[in-house]
Amino acid sequence: MxxxxxxxxxxxxxxxxxxxxxxxxxxxxxxxxxxxxxxxxxxxxxxxxxxxxxxxxxxxxxxxxxxxxxxxxxxxxxxxxxxxxxxxxEEELKDGLHTIHSLEGEKKQLEKELEHALEDEAELEKTIGDVKEKNRNQRALFFSFLCMGGAALVFAALAVIRFRIPVLQYIWQTAAIFVIVVLLLGLLYQMQKKASESVRLYEMMSGHKNSARRRLEGDQRRIAGDLKFYYEKFEVLFRYISxxxxxxxxxxxxxxxxxxxxxxxxxxxxxxxxxxxxxxxxxxxxxxxxxxxxxxxxxxxxxxxxxxxxxxxxxxxxxxxxxxxxxxxxx
Structure with a gap:
């Protein structure tokens, strides 16, 4: 537990x-x-x-x-x-009956609100699941390209050293490829970061909705307790009233x-x-x-x-x- x-x-x-x-x-x-x-x-x-x-x-x-x-x-x-x-x-009876009717009305309203809150929570949980899946995919894609970029860099360095390729002759092409790779990695990083922020945002919204739902449940327990108290009071103390x-x-x-x-x-x-x-x-x-x-x-x-x-x-x-x-x- x-x-x-x-x-x-x-x-x-x-x-x-x-x-x-x-x-x-x-x-x-x-x-x-x-x-x-x-x-x-x-x-x-x-x-x-x-x-x-x-x-x-x-x-x-x-x-x-x-x-x-x-x-x-x-x-x-x-x-x-x-x-x-x-x-x-008389006054005790009138106050008690008024309280019971009021509590019964509040109970019905709370039941409706709680039903909507549970539906919203379920829908939000599904959305969070989708966003987390998207975040995992974005992270996997970013780290995959990062690893591929690192591997390509190491391979290129080894090739230059092994085959003595004149790098200076291809400086502009090399720089262009490097910039493209950096930009692509930067774009993938921003997409992954945005997905992570979305997960945090939805989890924060879920926390707020969960707190609101628990408050409703607390109010529901309180009202149920009050109704139980008044129902028994009328059933027991006023049993002599036909x-x-x-x-x-x-x-x-x-x-x-x-x-x-x-x-x-x-x-x-x-x-x-x-x-x-x-x-x-x-x-x-x-x-x-x-x-x-x-x-x-x-x-x-x-x-x-x-x-x-x-x-x-x-x-x-x-x-x-x-x-x-x-x-x-x-x-």
Whole structure:
């Protein structure tokens, strides 16, 4: 394996490890969020009756105002529970979907550019082969004539000495032949030199095209890694979002935009967060999307079960990616 191939493989392996570390960070952060949310819910069960009553009253009032305006805006097309799970991570979902669409577009464009780059490289390699062959022929011709000229000179010198030919009588003819031979050798040398320069020029062009192609391949690996990251993130972290919810996602975004302008909802949401902060809840803002779990025992158990399932899944994925990093030996 040559140095370029080894460096290319090292770079690819390094990129894979960077991606695996991104997954590890993703799942670690998600597990921390879930644990904090579970801790809040478990804390509710341990609080004093009057404290729990204050939280339950604030949650009921918030949900009452929210439900009244939600059902008016949603027109019964989606339930409040389905909407709230989307609303909780709406911005994250919108940003993620936008990023995925953008990356997919970049990937298609890069694939086209890489295809053209490979075709150009193949064509240039063929041209370089032809130019090198021409250069070899030019060098062979030049050195052949040089050897022939040297041999002729030696033969002529031996003939003059052996047969005592009066060279001075043929000085002009000898000079003319010498000049012609020198000019011919000079012409052949220039042709050989030009062929060598052409080889260097095309090899330099090949180097530039090779560098451009490797940059494209690097961009392609980066985009493929980003897409892999977002595909898994959506597949794993948002698995609890049903197909029906996804189909109504754009509709939910419109509903969300109208609800965010509701002064009453904002007022009650702030009051609920104030009460939760009063009792030192870790993630008070998250409970705007699970208000019924704060006063309905059935919803409380379902929410706790959902959080536990999500945490277990994230822990499994975390172990998987940590194992990949450990096995690579590049941590």
């Amino acid at each position: 040559n140095t370029k191939q080894r460096l290319s493989e090292d770079l690819e392996n390094s990129s894979e490890i960077v991606l695996e570390k991104r997954f590890v960070t993703l799942y670690e952060n998600e597990i921390q969020e879930i644990n904090e949310q579970r801790a809040d819910l478990l804390q509710l069960m341990k609080q004093e009756p009057e404290e729990r009553m204050e939280i339950e009253d604030a949650a009921r009032q918030y949900y009452r105002v929210f439900a009244r305006e939600f059902y008016e805006v949603s027109e019964g097309r989606i339930s409040d529970e389905e909407f709230l799970t989307l609303w909780e991570r 197909q029906e919810q996804w189909k109504l996602f754009e509709f939910c975004v419109k509903v969300s935009a109208r609800l965010r302008f509701s002064g009453e909802i904002s007022k009650e949401a702030e009051e609920l967060k104030r009460v939760l902060k009063k009792y030192h809840w870790k993630k008070p803002e998250n409970w705007m999307y699970y208000p019924r779990a704060l006063y309905d025992p059935g919803k409380k158990s379902a929410c706790l079960e959902l959080l536990t399932d999500r945490r277990n899944l994230c822990e499994q994925m975390l172990v998987k990616h940590e194992k990949i990093i450990d096995e690579s030996g590049l941590d």
